[in-house]
Amino acid sequence: MHEIAKNIYWNGIKHWTLRNFHGRELSTHRASTYNAYIVRDEKTALIDTVWDPFADEFAASLEAGVGAKNIDLIVINHNEPDHGGSLGRVMELVPEGTPIYCSKNGAESIRKYFHRDDWNINVVKTGDSVSLGGRELTFVEMRLIHWPDSMMTFDSGAGVLFSNDAFGQHYCASGFFNDEVDECELYQEAIKYFANILAPYAPLIEKKLDEITALGLPVKLIAPSHGVIWRRDPLQIVGKYAEWAKAYSEGFAVIAYDCLYNATPAMAAAIAQGLANRGAAYKIFNTGGTDMSDLMTDMFCARGIIVGSSTVNNTVHRSIAGLLDDIRGHRLRGKIGAAFGSYGWSGEAPRLISEHLKGSGIEVAEEPLRAQYAPTPDDLRKCVEFGERFAEAMAAKRA
Template sequence: MLHPVSQNTSVFYVGIDDKTIDLFESQYPVPNGVSYNAYVIQDEKIAVMDTVDPRATAQWLENLTEALGEKTPDYLVISHMEPDHAGSICALTERYPEMTLVGSAKALAMLPNFCRSAPQNPILAVKEGDTLSLGAHTLHFVMAPMVHWPEVMVTYEETEKILFSADAFGKFSALDTDEPWTDEARRYFINIVGKYGMPVQTLLKKAAKLDIQTICPLHGPILTGDLTPYVEKYQIWSSYTPEEKGVLVAYASIHGNTAEGAAYLAEQLRSLGETVTVLDLARCDVADAVQQAFRYDRTVLAAASYDGGVFLPMEEFLIHLQAKAFQNRTIALVENGSWAPSAAKKMQSYLDTMKNLTVLEPVVSIRSAVKAEDETQLAALAKTIHEA
């Protein structure tokens, strides 16, 4: 829905809520949809700030017509070439062939490859520290390579003190969703940008030097008021620091025995006063499991042995953790097997590839059903986790 981004502003939101997409980036369930944000700055010169996913081009062009009236945009500022934002550039350049395309040299080099026929619009390649005056507004360009892709830049508008932050500070869910910011912003950040902690830290250092009153991201709500809580979360997430004391118990169980052991362990941990989240990896969203592992300081991996390895939902989880540079946490292992338990060894082989993990001793190894002696060991493991 079209609206000004704040009071007395000439910056308008022209983005789209997509509530029919099944999986964002073909992998993340988004039960409340996702927004592709784009903005228009109305001044002597008019700048369109990014476009939207090709799923929404027609609706977006209508929004734009409503915002522009009879006017023609002078600039399209491209912060990121990923199709969820750049996917309507080709259509926009067909409509406005005189509009100048503004982006990093890398973005402008990538652009022709994304269009069936390359746009012939004028281009303006900008680099770190370059500015562009629109009249009363001045855009400052800040390079943010690998804050998702190599060509990414963010834009700071000095008069209204707005940071157009590209994928940073984004969140899943359509804009009219009533939910707290943190959980879906964490699932978004850890899974999408999680691997690029260092580049995000670099961007946060640059942003700290700017007087920012509003953050206009490419997904999720526009952030205003006290921005400190959002920046603090980004500091924690991008530095791979645990956010909360608590335990994720993630299990992968074929016939339910390991699940029973995991539930028993969780109960013991709760009785010690721990905050515990239990997830069945065979059934939950793996991206949710990943974000929970990043949220807490401790994770229990409990899994059945499977063909000399580990039951595959656990292996998939470990591959995801590895891909997102999971580190700086404490881990406990529980395995199950009926003839030659192999799960713990396999899980350990993944953990060995990750940085700064403490794996607690001993591993609890269950043979098929959970018996009284297994419960004794699981209770002891709960104590070890509690004291870690």
């Protein structure tokens, strides 16, 4: 246990060796933490648990810290297994009938994960609160940010917002607070988390942030369920979320391609030259050897997305198919796109990419561009012009 505010303790797990999350969907180069919290007053509350592989370690630390028998109530802000996973173990240790507070969808999720009808589950909604004696815990529903059951809990006495996944980062550090870690690393992980996990729900987040701001909560700490706690200027991350939840862009272009040989990369380099000719910044990735979670972060930050693939078996490369599905799933907003690629005979890939981008809500600025076998100087000149026009379209989008 580590006291983070008077009578409020972090009681989580630092999973230093974690390198992938959600199976292998998400890379976590800087590991992660599962943050559970204890609030002590006349009553003692446990807020969230940890991923179930750590259930024994978590139970031991609860026993050593407050003694599980002394827990009077449990709040489950979100029952995804990385947070609710150890609830079953905790329920074996706390007094029988200990109330669990969660959202309506949380109750359903708990029943369907644990298959127990005898637990004392109490459904709460936004504005409901529970008293611990000298302080109250108030609940704010966060439906579909990012699961149907998600909610936050606010300790109004201490000014601590237990925000669960919102404002989190897959980031592990020896310290507990944002002012104890490298700010650049922290923000790299915070935006990667937003881009990969929360971006699909950006319109809901935009609305919810307005709602939270209107509540005027006197927030002193934002304590998420992953990563470090926002203590220095805690609302800075709320401001960042407000930026990221809109059609966010840092203005550069991403060129992402996969290829069999050298023709598609030559086209990519010529397109990049065209972008540079018009003063546009860009990044180039060969998706065959690229971390897709990092690439999605760059896609999220880009204004323009140019995707290339040579044609293989009448379609795109496997890594490009995955990328296109990711682009669709993440519902990126306010981006422009284009497609290119080399081919030998059938040459469908650029058209398929272009159609996919359109179907994903990307504004396609150029007709798909292709070159047969080895691109000629004329083909490469067309690639440069394609890049130049794309840069102009990006500039027009900004204006």
